[in-house]
Amino acid sequence: MSVDTTEQSVPTPSSGGPLVRLEQVSKRFGDNTVLDRLDFSVDAGKHVTLIGPSGSGKTTILRLLMTLTEPDEGTITVDGERLFPASEKRRREVRKKIGMVFQQFNLFPNMSVLRNLTEAPVSVLGLSKDEAEHRARELLDLVGLADKCDMRPGALSGGQQQRVAIARALAMRPKVLLLDEVTSALDPELVAGVLDLLRDIARSTDITMLCVTHEMNFARDISDQVLMFDSGRILESGPPEKIFGDPEQERTREFISAVL
Numbered sequence: 001m002s003v004d005t006t007e008q009s010v011p012t013p014s015s016g017g018p019l020v021r022l023e024q025v026s027k028r029f030g031d032n033t034v035l036d037r038l039d040f041s042v043d044a045g046k047h048v049t050l051i052g053p054s055g056s057g058k059t060t061i062l063r064l065l066m067t068l069t070e071p072d073e074g075t076i077t078v079d080g081e082r083l084f085p086a087s088e089k090r091r092r093e094v095r096k097k098i099g100m101v102f103q104q105f106n107l108f109p110n111m112s113v114l115r116n117l118t119e120a121p122v123s124v125l126g127l128s129k130d131e132a133e134h135r136a137r138e139l140l141d142l143v144g145l146a147d148k149c150d151m152r153p154g155a156l157s158g159g160q161q162q163r164v165a166i167a168r169a170l171a172m173r174p175k176v177l178l179l180d181e182v183t184s185a186l187d188p189e190l191v192a193g194v195l196d197l198l199r200d201i202a203r204s205t206d207i208t209m210l211c212v213t214h215e216m217n218f219a220r221d222i223s224d225q226v227l228m229f230d231s232g233r234i235l236e237s238g239p240p241e242k243i244f245g246d247p248e249q250e251r252t253r254e255f256i257s258a259v260l
């Protein structure tokens, strides 16, 4: 399978800086400090994987980037544009640059597969129906589901639904793709196909990826950088060969051997 790299190529961010940047970001729910003065950035075209125990704050980072929740402190910028504070109009503009794929697919159940892919490009990006359908069919071909256009998501397997969700995210031509444990709701035999698709997208496009995963082999394959989280902080970070081969922290070693 190949991916049209020209369609997905990510230009240098307009600011010239990192595409995604978090500076001293804290997030609390009541007394629970979920993110504690977090700093990191992701350059355009890079693939960054967030690993670490459940509850360490990884999903909260993706939710902040999607503006589904707000930080208590700190600065978050996407493509040079600050997310908080920002008007709802500005946030909508920034959100157009971000695609997210969730654990539970979150497809529109009452729409056909094709319509799932055309709805936002038409209503949010203003594409014509024809353009959106053309693009949707290309993407469904890419994810191996060209023959499922007219079906409802509920008639597909979990793995197929997740492929549709990935295609739907790409249909918006995002600069950044956020992936939140996208295989953890799948039956084991369906996991490999979805991970192979994502490997292919990572390898053959310039799209920037931020990926929360417990799939360590996948993380090792696709990542430029791995961030190991613990209790809302980055315990250590580095290229996959370092984090998986020779981590500095015993906690990282223990975590990786427990989930591998």
Ligand code: ADP
Residues within 6 Å of the ligand: 029, 032, 034, 052, 053, 054, 055, 056, 057, 058, 059, 060, 061, 212
């Ligand atoms: P991870 O993705 O690493 O498993 P999360 O970011 O989902 O971690 O959660 C981090 C912590 O924040 C957990 O303790 C979780 O219970 C808490 N949390 C997340 N969302 C909410 C919420 N909406 N209200 C209260 N607590 C939350």
